[in-house]
Amino acid sequence: MSAASGSGEPAGGPVFGISGRLMLLTLCFVMLAEILILVPSIANFRNTWLSDRLAAARTAALVLEASPGQALPEVLIAQLLDSVGSRTIAHKSGGVRRLLAVADMPQSVAHDLILTPTPTVGTILEAFDTLFHGGDRLVRVMGLPGANGDQIEMVMEERPLRQALLTYTRNILLLSLLISSVAAALMFFSLHRLIVKPVKRLAESISSFGQDAEDSRRVIRPSGRSDEIGQAEKSLAGMQRALNAQLKQQQHLAALGLAVAKINHDLRNMLSSAHLLSDRLAIVPDPTVQRIAPKLVRALDRAIGFCQATLAFGRAQEQPAVLRSVDLAPLVQDLRDLIGIGEGSPVGFASEVPPRMTVSADPDQLLRVLLNISRNAVEAMMERPTDGEKRLTVSARKRAGVVEIDVADTGPGIPSSLRDDLFKAFAGSRRAGGTGLGLAIAADLMRAQGGSVDLIEVERGACFRLTLPE
Numbered sequence: 001m002s003a004a005s006g007s008g009e010p011a012g013g014p015v016f017g018i019s020g021r022l023m024l025l026t027l028c029f030v031m032l033a034e035i036l037i038l039v040p041s042i043a044n045f046r047n048t049w050l051s052d053r054l055a056a057a058r059t060a061a062l063v064l065e066a067s068p069g070q071a072l073p074e075v076l077i078a079q080l081l082d083s084v085g086s087r088t089i090a091h092k093s094g095g096v097r098r099l100l101a102v103a104d105m106p107q108s109v110a111h112d113l114i115l116t117p118t119p120t121v122g123t124i125l126e127a128f129d130t131l132f133h134g135g136d137r138l139v140r141v142m143g144l145p146g147a148n149g150d151q152i153e154m155v156m157e158e159r160p161l162r163q164a165l166l167t168y169t170r171n172i173l174l175l176s177l178l179i180s181s182v183a184a185a186l187m188f189f190s191l192h193r194l195i196v197k198p199v200k201r202l203a204e205s206i207s208s209f210g211q212d213a214e215d216s217r218r219v220i221r222p223s224g225r226s227d228e229i230g231q232a233e234k235s236l237a238g239m240q241r242a243l244n245a246q247l248k249q250q251q252h253l254a255a256l257g258l259a260v261a262k263i264n265h266d267l268r269n270m271l272s273s274a275h276l277l278s279d280r281l282a283i284v285p286d287p288t289v290q291r292i293a294p295k296l297v298r299a300l301d302r303a304i305g306f307c308q309a310t311l312a313f314g315r316a317q318e319q320p321a322v323l324r325s326v327d328l329a330p331l332v333q334d335l336r337d338l339i340g341i342g343e344g345s346p347v348g349f350a351s352e353v354p355p356r357m358t359v360s361a362d363p364d365q366l367l368r369v370l371l372n373i374s375r376n377a378v379e380a381m382m383e384r385p386t387d388g389e390k391r392l393t394v395s396a397r398k399r400a401g402v403v404e405i406d407v408a409d410t411g412p413g414i415p416s417s418l419r420d421d422l423f424k425a426f427a428g429s430r431r432a433g434g435t436g437l438g439l440a441i442a443a444d445l446m447r448a449q450g451g452s453v454d455l456i457e458v459e460r461g462a463c464f465r466l467t468l469p470e
Contacts, residue, residue: 023188027180034176038169043119045168046127049161050115054143056084057154061091064100077101086154087138093150109155110137115144127165134162198229202236209240214247321362321448328353328405331363332394335370339378341392347378352395359396359403360469365445369453370394370407372438373464377409380462403470406456408463414455422455 060080081089081103088102116123137158145151205220212218219240222233281293332351341347359366374392381390388410396405414422423443439453446453451468 020188022191023184026187027184030180030183031176034172034180038172038176039124040119041172042131042165042169043124043127046130046161046165047115047119047123049164050113050141051143053085053156054115054141054152054154057086057089058143058152060084061089061100061152064089065091078103084154084156085160086156088155090153091150092153093148097153108138109140110158112140112142114142117144130158130162131165131169134158134165195229198223198225198233202229202232205236205240213240213243214251216241216244219244321365321445323360323362323449325358326361326363326366328357328359328396328403329355331367332370334367335374335394338367338371339374339392341378346390347381348389348391350391350393352393353405354396357396357398357403358470359405361449361451365449366466366468369442369445369466370405372442373407373453376438377407377411377462381409381411398470401470403468405466405468406463407466408458408461410461413460414462419455423453 060083063080064077081087081101087104089100091098091100113126135158138155139158139161140153140155143152202220205218209218209220220233220237222237223230225233281289281296284290284293329351332353336349336351341349374394377392381392391410393408394405395408396403398404423439443453446466446468449468451466454465454467456463456465
C-alpha cells in the first residue's frame with residue numbers, strides 16, 4: 001500500500017527566506033534609529049564648531065583690546081582674522097558695540113546665527129539649511145553673553161561650516177551603516193540558527209514524510225529543545241508516528257481483505273459441502289449424532305458468517321446511503337422476525353417505538369445496524385445467563401431535531417476493558433465465535449447516513465444509542 005504523496009514546494013525553500021527578510025528589516029530599523037540620532041547631533045556639532053570659532057575670536061579680541069589704536073600692524077590683524085576664519089570681529093558690552101578688526105567690510109549678511117546652550121528646533125533647521133543651501137553666503141555669528149554681559153560677534157563665510165557639516169554627516173552615516181550591517185549580520189546568523197534552521201527542518205520532515213508516510217525512518221526526531229519549536233517537533237513526531245501506525249494497520253487490513261477474497265470461493269464451497277453433510281447427519285436416529293449435529297451446524301453457520309462479515313467489511317466501500325423518510329415501527333417489527341425472538345423464545349422482545357415515527361435514513365442500512373446490535377445482545381444473553389428476565393428492548397424518541405433509537409438488553413453488559421476499542425475492527429469482541437466486525441460495520445453505516453452510534457451507561461445490561469437526523 002503506497003502512502004500519501006507529498007508533491008509541493010522543494011524542501012530547500014525560497015532563497016530570500018525569513019532570515020534574509022529579518023536581516024533587511026534589522027538593517028533598515030538600525031539605519032532609521034541612526035538617522036533619528038543624526039538629526040539633533042548635526043545641530044549639536046554645528047553649535048560646537050561655532051563655539052570653537054567664537055572662542056578663538058574672543059582670544060583675538062583680547063589681543064586687539066590690549067593694543068589700543070593702530071598699534072598692531074595690519075598684517076598681524078589679517079593673520080588673526082584668518083586664523084579665526086572671520087571677516088570681522090566685534091565686541092559688544094553694556095549695549096555698546098565696537099568693531100575690533102575688519103579684513104574686508106562685507107556688503108551684506110545673509111542671516112544671523114545665534115548660539116544656544118542646547119540644540120533647538122530652530123538651530124536644527126538652521127543646520128540643515130547650511131547643509132543643503134550653504135555656500136558663498138556670509139553669516140553673522142553671535143555667542144552667548146559672558147559673565148559680565150559682554151558678547152563676541154563675528155562675520156564669516158558659511159562655506160567652511162558647510163564643509164565641516166558634510167564631513168561629519170558622511171562619517172556618521174558610514175558609521176551607522178557599519179553598525180547596522182554588523183547588527184543585521186548578528187541578527188541573521190542568530191535567527192538562522194535558533195529559528196529558521198529548526199523551522200526548515202520541520203518543513204523538510206513534513207515534505208519527506210508526505211512522500212512516504214509508511215517509512216518510519218522519516219519520522220522526525222525531536223531535538224530536545226524546551227521552547228515552542230521543541231514542542232512543535234514533539235507534536236509533529238507524535239502525529240507522524242500515529243499516522244505511520246494507522247497506515248500500517250490499514251495496509252494489514254487491506255492485505256487481509258485481499259487474502260480472504262482470494263480464498264473465499266473455495267472456503268465457502270468447502271463449508272457448504274460440510275453443511276450439507278451435517279444436514280444429513282441430523283436425520284440419523286443415533287442419540288449421539290442427534291446431540292452433536294446441532295452444534296456442528298451452528299459451528300458451520302458461524303464460520304460462514306465470519307467469512308461473509310470479513311468480506312463485507314473488507315470491501316473498498318459500502319454502497320452509498322439512499323436517505324428517505326423511514327417509518328420506524330414496521331422496521332423494528334421486521335427486526336424482531338429476523339432475529340427470531342419473542343413468543344416461545346427464551347429471550348423476550350419489546351418495542352417502545354411510537355406509531356408513525358419517521359427518521360431520515362437508508363432503511364436497508366439502518367436494519368443492518370439494528371440487526372448487528374440485536375444479534376450481539378441476544379447471543380450475549382444466551383451464552384452468559386444472568387438472573388432475571390432476558391429481554392431485548394428497542395425504543396425511540398425525538399429530541400432537538402434528531403431521532404434517538406435505543407437498543408437495550410438485560411444481559412451481562414460490556415466489560416470496561418473492551419469499551420475503548422468497541423467500534424474498532426477485530427477488537428470489540430471477546431465472545432466465543434464472535435468476529436469483532438459487527439459493531440465496526442454498524443459504526444461505518446451510521447456515519448454514512450449522517451448519524452452515530454454510542455454505548456450508553458445503564459444500570460443493567462448494555463444499551464446502544466443510534467442518533468439520526470429527523
